[in-house]
Amino acid sequence: MARAADEASGNHHIYWENDILYSEPKLLEAGAACVLVVPQSYWAFLLGLAHSTPLAGHLGHGKTLARLVTYFYWPQMRVPSDAFCRACPICQAIGKTRKRLKAPLIPLPVVGTPFExxxxxxxxxxxxxxxxxxxxxxxxxxxxxxxxxxxxxxxxxxxxxxxxxxxxxxxxxxxxxxxxxxxxxxxxxxxxxxxxxxxxxxxxxxxxxxxxxxxxxxxxxxxxxxxxGLPQAVRRKWDVLLPSLLHAYRELPQKGVRYSPFELLYGYHVREPLSVVK
Incomplete structure (x- = not known):
């Protein structure tokens, strides 16, 4: 999530390699990789792939941006990402809100073993x-x-x-x-x-x-x-599509831990549709 903020705020430098334009954060985190610089003609396609498919799950602006910056960069990514998610008709119909908790959460005792x-x-x-x-x-x-x-x-x-x-x-x-x-x-x-x-x-x-x-x-x-948020044509098959929806949830970092559930369980970042596009 910290990297998402760096990419969106412009803390990066651009360079060419084998006729391909790459972006590299100035403060490169351990395990982070350089990402592709994307022309504007591809923004809508990548935003849709990162937000609107069953493997993305309409999970909101923050998680959509976090998914995108893992593989891609373009100037001021936060602005079109936020606009895309706000304009999503399915998210509007669902009625998602940005209401904040009025009191802080109290953490439970630390558990070091998965599924203990x-x-x-x-x-x-x-x-x-x-x-x-x-x-x-x-x-x-x-x-x-x-x-x-x-x-x-x-x-x-x-x-x-x-x-x-x-x-x-x-x-x-x-x-x-x-x-x-x-x-x-x-x-x-x-x-x-x-x-x-x-x-x-x-x-x-x-x-x-x-x-x-x-x-x-x-x-x-x-x-x-x-x-x-599933398309009406396939909503009756939600039980068949549950693995795809769970994949969308498992691959994204969780607030407070900065890692995805998949990474915490298996120790590496899962390969996802955006990595295939890259």
């Missing part, structure tokens, strides 16, 4: 229902990495949760601690017995206080917005 502590919740019912009959999503977010996983469900009751237990929702095995709200389907006897059998400590958030699990609640808000 995870947050779970259920989204739904979603409209429209997909062809396989899915209307809900069981989501899991790792506290240490912010890395999300999901399972589409037909129902949110015992049957749906039983369906989810047959799927490996964590790529790194069984967590030590699971945190959820007090949804009756998540605190059922079946779920408790499943966690007990796995040796998992299960904790609940404060009643009527979703901020206690703000990590997963914020992700749910973003995922709902991304699903709503």
């Amino acid at each position: 502590r995870v947050y779970i919740d259920i989204i739904g019912p979603l409209d429209p229902k997909t062809a396989p009959g899915n209307r809900f999503i069981l989501v899991l977010v790792g506290h240490a990495t912010r890395y999300p996983e999901e399972i589409p469900l037909e129902d949110s009751d015992y049957t749906g949760c039983n369906q989810s237990s047959d799927v490996d929702i964590s790529p790194c095995g069984i967590p030590k601690r699971v945190v959820s709200d007090r949804d009756t389907n998540l605190i059922s006897t079946y779920m408790k017995s499943m966690w007990d059998a796995c040796g998992v400590t299960y904790r609940f958030t404060t009643l009527y206080h979703p901020q206690s699990s703000g990590l997963v609640e914020r992700f749910i808000k973003t995922l709902k917005s991304m699903i709503t």
